[in-house]
Amino acid sequence: MPAKTTSTQLIHHPYEPPAGFAAPQPGVFKASTVVFPSVAAMRARDWKSRQGYTYGLHGTPTTFTLEERLCALEGGKQCLLVPSGLAAISVVALALLKNGDEVLIPDNAYGPSKALAEGELAAFGITHQLYDALDPADLAARISDRTQLVWLEAAGSVTMEFPDLPALVRICRDKGVLTALDNTWGAGLAFAPFDFGAVEARVGVDISAHALTKYPSGGGDVLMGSVITRDEALHLRLKLAHMRLGFGVGANDVESVLRSLPSLPLRYAAHDRTARELAHWLAGQKEIVQVLHPAMQGSPGHAHWRALCAHDGGAGLAAGLFSIILDERFNQAQVDRFCDSLKLFKLGYSWGGPVSLVVPYELAAMRPQWPPHIRRGTLVRFSVGLETVDDLQADLAEALGTMAS
Structure with a gap:
């Protein structure tokens, strides 16, 4: 039966705009609740899949669009959006490390990344070592059976050293250790993080973390980060931690980054x-x-x-x-x-x-x-x-x- 009161009609008005609207900028969809057409549809949808929508934290047309464009930028296949660049570093650590593990960090890395290792990770029983980013032999000597993750940064924070990324990644790959790159400086443009191309075919990092706050935003007015991968199983590990930590980004901030990307x-x-x-x-x-x-x-x-x-x-x-x-x-x-x-x-x-x-x-x-x-x-x-x-x-x-x- 159609609603008759004004208050109810303001909420449940039957009008729906016609489909087919197109414009240079994608639409901005804001949602916590996502409405399902039936109980069967609700039960059938998988929040881990981008083939449908389940809840605002798990994605909207707006966030899915930005994720796809960032994958195109960096050459990845899967992307997670987080509230800042430091959140991108944090979700990688919390998804992949546990008590008794060790992470290696370049000595010239972004300061808060080292502070995270010294604070929260240490409290969780996760140890860390700093290695000389300009000396691949130093990295190789520090990798042990406890090493589960190696962070890379190019160029180094503040002192701007540029490491031999292919050599560092090759060492980690040969020892079966995952690599994560803070790719904020390169922004997906200076080099391809997942394929070093003419330097070394088929060699690249496992994870690219990016502070979208910087060049992708470009306005000095947005805080956001991304975590991009090529491996589906690795992406799922990250996505599960991302969900449990409750990370989300605002639709208007996503709109700002989408507007700046071109x-x-x-x-x-x-x-x-x-x-x-x-x-x-x-x-x-x-x-x-x-x-x-x-x-x-x-x-x-x-x-x-x-x-x-x-x-x-x-x-x-x-x-x-x-x-x-x-x-x-x-x-x-x-x-x-x-x-x-x-x-x-x-x-x-x-x-x-x-x-x-x-x-x-x-x-x-x-x-x-x-x-x-x-x-x-x-x-x-x-x-x-x-x-x-x-x-x-x-x-x-x-x-x-x-x-x-």
């Missing part, structure tokens, strides 16, 4: 061009003793970057991220004044957005010992946005003058 290659290339030009200019400034940028000759791991990202003899691709080492004659107060004097480079964490950012780091507090390939001094990291290179260079020149005066 421009990702253009933005990434623009960040890259400006960063390289600024990095080369800074290398010639007397206040600076070292510039850390994987695409620059002499930067730690440059040959590995060239082999993987520019193997065809071209310019290759690199993120708009680099660090400098200011001469140790400048004290912390002077370095802080340099950063504070910058007008276009804003003080702030993260990267990949339109606004250029700067952060000074205390490298001695971040690494067990000072890396031998890093000159002594104070490290400052830059994330290059989309401003004009001449304006950014002028901003840096003025701030360097302020620091030295």
Whole structure:
């Protein structure tokens, strides 16, 4: 019987819009509850399958669309969306590690990844070791029967070393250990995480974790991460943990990333061009003793970057991220004044957005010992946005003058 009261009609109105609407942007579907046509349909649907819908946490047309496009970006087959890049790292660890296991992490990895191992994982009885990302032999020597997972990062966080990824992955594969790559820097564009191509056919990582907060979002206004795989059984292990942990992402945030994805290659290339030009200019400034940028000759791991990202003899691709080492004659107060004097480079964490950012780091507090390939001094990291290179260079020149005066 049709409802007669206004209140009920507002909820159960029979109108349904006609099918066939098409537009450049996919629709935004928001749901916790998903409505089933019958009890039989409810019982038949499998939340693990993307062939139907069961509950908002398990996927909507909006999230499924983003997952498919991210798989296309990185060359994977299955994708999970999580609330942040760190959540992507966390779900991998919690899905694959148990009491008595060990995980190996590069010594130059993203700080919160190491903090997770030192905190929650240690409390669960999971141990970890740090290995030298530039020394495959060091990784090989540390793998034991307890090692269940090896994290990789290219380029290294803050100090920007680029490892020999094929060599590291080959070691892990030969020892039967899973590999997970923090692929935020490469963004699925600098190199293919699941197939290193001309460098080593059919060699790639098992898992790619990506902070979509950075380049895929591109606006500095979205927190999201992804975990991408090619192996169905491995994906299921991750998906079960993802479900039990209750990870979900907001539909409007998914919409923002979907809107930004088509421009990702253009933005990434623009960040890259400006960063390289600024990095080369800074290398010639007397206040600076070292510039850390994987695409620059002499930067730690440059040959590995060239082999993987520019193997065809071209310019290759690199993120708009680099660090400098200011001469140790400048004290912390002077370095802080340099950063504070910058007008276009804003003080702030993260990267990949339109606004250029700067952060000074205390490298001695971040690494067990000072890396031998890093000159002594104070490290400052830059994330290059989309401003004009001449304006950014002028901003840096003025701030360097302020620091030295």
